[in-house]
Amino acid sequence: SGRVEFRDVRFAYDPERPILKGVSFEVPAGKTVAIVGPSGAGKSTISRLLFRFYDVQSGNILIDGQEIGAVTQDSLRAAIGMVPQDTVLFNDTIAYNIRYGRVDAAPEEVRQAADLAQIGAFIQRLPDGYDTTVGERGLKLSGGEKQRVAIARTILKAPPILILDEATSALDSHTEREIQSALDLVSKGRTTIVIAHRLSTIVSADEIIVLKDGQIAERGRHAALLAER
Ligand code: ADP
Ligand code: ADP
Numbered sequence: 001s002g003r004v005e006f007r008d009v010r011f012a013y014d015p016e017r018p019i020l021k022g023v024s025f026e027v028p029a030g031k032t033v034a035i036v037g038p039s040g041a042g043k044s045t046i047s048r049l050l051f052r053f054y055d056v057q058s059g060n061i062l063i064d065g066q067e068i069g070a071v072t073q074d075s076l077r078a079a080i081g082m083v084p085q086d087t088v089l090f091n092d093t094i095a096y097n098i099r100y101g102r103v104d105a106a107p108e109e110v111r112q113a114a115d116l117a118q119i120g121a122f123i124q125r126l127p128d129g130y131d132t133t134v135g136e137r138g139l140k141l142s143g144g145e146k147q148r149v150a151i152a153r154t155i156l157k158a159p160p161i162l163i164l165d166e167a168t169s170a171l172d173s174h175t176e177r178e179i180q181s182a183l184d185l186v187s188k189g190r191t192t193i194v195i196a197h198r199l200s201t202i203v204s205a206d207e208i209i210v211l212k213d214g215q216i217a218e219r220g221r222h223a224a225l226l227a228e229r
Contacts, residue, residue: 001064002079002160002191003029004050009059011042011049019045021214022059025207027191029064029160032204034196037211043195046211047163050193052076063161081159081190083183085166087150089141093132095123097149101157109156117152117182119145144175151182162190166197 004027011020019042027033035043048054049061052068061068063079071079081101089097098114099105105113114120122145125131129138141149154162164183180200187194194201202208203222210218210225218225 001029003027003062003064004161004191004193005060005062005065006046007060007062009049009061010057011045011054012057013054018214020049020056023211023214023216024059025209025216025219027193028206029191030189031206032187032192032194032201034194034202034205034208035211036196036202036208037217041211042214043211044165047082047165047193047195050161050163051080051082079159080161080163081154081157082163083147083150083154083165083186086143087146089127089146089149091126091128093123094119094125094127094141094149097127098123098152098156101153105156110152113152113156116155116185117148118178119148119152142175144179147179148182151179151186154186160191162187162192164192164194164201166195166201 006023006025009020009023010018012018023046025033035046037043049056050068052073055069063071068076090100094114095110099110111120111123114123122141124133125138127141127146129140131138164187176198180198194205196202196205205222207219208222208225209216
């Protein structure tokens with residue numbers, strides 16, 4: 001389960017300025033679609049519409065064939081996980097931040113998710129570095145480490161659908177490779193929509209959608225898109 005479908009979706013924040021002018025695509029269950037396009041093209045808007053932060057003007061958004069308008073906010077949030085570009089953390093332990101999406105999780109589960117995301121060593125720290133076990137201040141979490149917290153949270157939540165908003169330039173190339181492997185781990189077998197900036201994602205995606213002026217300008221697999229040029 002977890003098939004996502006956009007059918008001729010039209011949307012504008014301001015009626016004078018349409019952002020999506022009839023966008024249709026499908027992400028089969030367990031597959032990955034990468035969305036690329038210039039800044040302002042409407043990529044993040046697609047993720048906000050899937051969460052139903054806004055309603056579409058016309059067209060349909062469906063999950064497993066069901067209109068998202070007919071799904072409760074709670075079940076939408078349970079079905080969709082998000083690893084945003086910039087993770088905002090609560091001023092509480094990393095363990096608390098990881099279990100936020102699933103408060104019923106046992107401490108061992110939180111620990112496992114943290115280990116998989118490679119932040120197992122930090123879980124008793126606060127985002128500012130304060131270590132609650134030894135009562136001392138350590139290093140503040142870096143941007144990459146904050147992203148790992150979001151990844152650990154998503155591993156624990158295990159949603160059928162995942163939205164990844166890849167950061168453009170915040171990470172150095174070593175961190176980027178490490179984050180990429182953690183992201184590969186969490187997206188494996190899940191329906192994934194990536195707002196893609198990394199070449200590795202684009203190469204491995206099942207489909208790439210190029211969004212331009214509110215419409216899909218091109219679509220296909222990486223090799224096919226390159227062959228057209
Ligand atoms: P992308 O993710 O491709 O960079 P966005 O989906 O964030 O693009 O934004 C698409 C367009 O919609 C941009 O021109 C942006 O300025 C505009 N926009 C985004 N959010 C809002 C909003 N809440 N109200 C009005 N305009 C918005
Ligand atoms: P942007 O790319 O401009 O940061 P997004 O479209 O990625 O915006 O997300 C919109 C906002 O919703 C972000 O602040 C994001 O952290 C937040 N968000 C993501 N997932 C959820 C969720 N499950 N419930 C509530 N808010 C969420």
